[in-house]
Amino acid sequence: MSTEWIPFVQLSGVSYTYEDSTSPTLEQISLEVQSGEWLMIIGGSGSGKSTLCRVMNGQLPRIAGGQREGNVRIGDIDPGFAEPGLLASRMGSLGQDPDAELVVGMVEDEIAFGPENLRVPAEEIGRRIDHWTKALNLQSIRYESVHQLSGGQRQRTALAAVLSLQPQLLILDEPAASLDPAGKQDLLRIIEDWHQSGGTLITASARWEETVMLCSRVVILSEGRIVLQGTPDELLLHHRSLLEQLYILPPRTGQSVASKAVMSAAGYSRYSDTDQNFHADHTMKADKAITRTTSKTEQHHQHSEKEHHNYYSETMSMAVPASATVVSRQPVVEVRDLTYSYSGSAAYPALDGVQFTIHVGEIVLLCGVNGSGKTTLTRLLSGLLQPPVRSIYRNGQDTGRQSIYDRAADTGYVFQHPDHQWVASTVWEECVYGIRASLNLRSRDILPESYRKEAEDMLRFAGLLERREDSPYSLGGGQKRLLAAVCQFLLPRPLYILDEPGSAADYFTIDRLLYLCRRAASQGAALLIVTHEPELFAGSGARMLTLEQGRLVEEKYSI
Known part of the structure; x- marks a missing residue:
């Protein structure tokens, strides 16, 4: 007598609509995942991939409310309504923001x-x-507070806490988003070994990366x-054009230098331009997706395409030549022998003898492994931390002798996790909040027409104008990064700091962010961009600084 195969994860006709939303974020999702399979979910910002992960792990509608339709099963339970203890014994899940996963305070206690x-x-x-602190390189910070860790260290701590549950199923949404290259390789090895030992793995990503080639199937x-x-090979061979149109792969036509630089890492160059036929069973859905995506893009960007008639060409033409970035330019920031230690941390200083200058119109990339001091440095430069006297100078003024208000007034800062900086309930109010504050407008005062138009143009450029009445928290990861950047670039400032702006972002987000950075630099601003992916900024003429254990170990023009 034969037995019927039952998938470990099963979704049938699943739709989900957030509270206060008039349209569903997920529509009629039907999906099966076999025990021991590795499924990769890929979608651009706003595609619904994080929502799908949260529906499968039971957070929706359990935590955020909303309306779920259809059936979801993990084994023999519905994760949306199962007892938390029973769910935790079957499944572990990790979202994009590790701070949302950490609840205790110390690394060891979290695990x-x-x-x-x-x-x-x-x-x-x-x-x-003992096992997971060693496997995830957490031994040196085992007894540290998670609040003093870098983003990558917090990410590894959150993953260790999940793996310590010994789940049968792992759902990981952009698990490597905050990690340096070495950390990404370590993570890949760990989750691959976990999967090879028999675990069922579901991962989500905004763009096609080398990890995709290791999974069993891609959605x-x-x-x-x-x-x-289908399989990774099938999708690359037969559906490359659609993947480009969805900003999952970098575009071939008029592509930016940054896009070219990451093509090889994405596995993109393995296939020729031939054989563009779609599988018959997906043609109808694919065509509809192209139509919706294309029409929506045209509607969102009609104005900005007219204003910026050739987006990629204009973006590249605005790059500051590397050989000219420091000639006859005034310094915006001077860092002189900066040493900084957190109270209670005696092992070694977070920054040790750091010294460099950023000039008008210059783009500087700040690189280094997790825990090397990048975030500490940006917080000192932006005024969020009190710098030592005689270490950081702006306009010839010692910022160590200034108030936090004076230090932060001339700096635009885009957080690594934008959710940490929202101050308004809608996308529009968030966008114009800084403008209103700079003009001393009260909540009932009318925004001047010129400012309103500029804010609308920027939101349209970012593809967010139709989301103006939505909550910033309801946006996709890339959309949040674009909104955070737009809010800062709307106010002219001499210095902008962006912390991992390309992390977990699709190629639409990356190229729009790169355009905004170049435009600001062409107008005389200086930019400091923290990144683990300097290849995304290829061709920008940027200078690259590398930190290692708090020391500046390399400075070069290689981008």
Whole structure:
């Protein structure tokens, strides 16, 4: 007597609509994942991939409310309504923002928190802590507060906390978004070994990366629907044009230098331009996705395409030549022998003897492994941390002797996780908040027409004008990064600092951000961009600084 195969993860006709939204974020998702399979979900910003992960892990509608339709099963349970303890014994999940996953305070305690709540014996918990702190390179910070860690260190801590539960299923949404290249390779090795040991793995990404080639199957999302699925080789061979139109692969036509630089890492160059036929069973859905995406893009960007008649050409033409970035230019920031230590941390200073200058119109990339001091440096430069006296100078003034208001007034700062900087309830109010503050306008005062038009143009350029009445928290990851950047670039400032702006972003987001950076530099601003992916800024003429254990170890023009 034969037995019917039952998938470990099963979704049938699943739709989801957030509270206060008139349209669903997910529409009629039907999907099966076999036990031991590795499924990769890829979709551009706003495609619904993070929402799909949260529906599968039970956070929606359990935490954020909203309306879910259809059936979701993880084994024999519905994650949206199962007891938390039962769910935790089956599945582990990690979202894009590690701060949302950390609940205790110390690295060791975070790893122990889940097993303790599942009543795992203390001796076994100790073994799991030892294993995962070693595997994820957390031994040196095992007893540190998570609030003092870098973004990548917090990401690894959150992952260790999930893996310590020994789940059967892992759902990871952009798990490597905050990691340096070495950390990404370590993570890849760990999750690949975990999968090879029999675990079921679901990962989500905004763009096609080298990790995709290791998974069993790929699902492509667009506007809340599955438009393609198949093996990585099948999709690259037969559906490359659609992947480009959805900003999952870099474009070939009129592509930017930055896009060219990342093509090889994406596995893109392995296939020729021939054989563009779609599989018959996906043609209808793919065509509809193209139509919706194209019409929506044209509607969102009609004005900006007219204003910026050749987007890619104009973007590249605005680059500051590397040989001319420091000639006859006034310094915007001077850092002189900067040493900084956090209170209670005696191992080594977070920054040690750092010295450099950023000039008018210059783009500087700040690179380095997780924990090298990048975030500390940006917080000192932006005024969020009190710098030592005689270490940082702006306009000839020692910022160590200034108030936090004076230090921060001339700096635009885009956080690594934009959710941490929202101050308004809608996209529009967030966009114009800084303008209103700079003009001393009250909430009922009318925004001057010129400012209103400029804000609308910027939102249209970012593809967010139709989302103006939505909450910033409801946006996709790339959309949030664009909104955060737009809010800062609307106000002219001598210095802009962007912390990992390309992290977990599709190619639409990356190229729009790059355009905004170049435009600001062409208008005389200086930019400091923290990144683990300097290749995204290829051709920009940027200078690259590299930190290692708080010291500036390299400075070069190689981008």
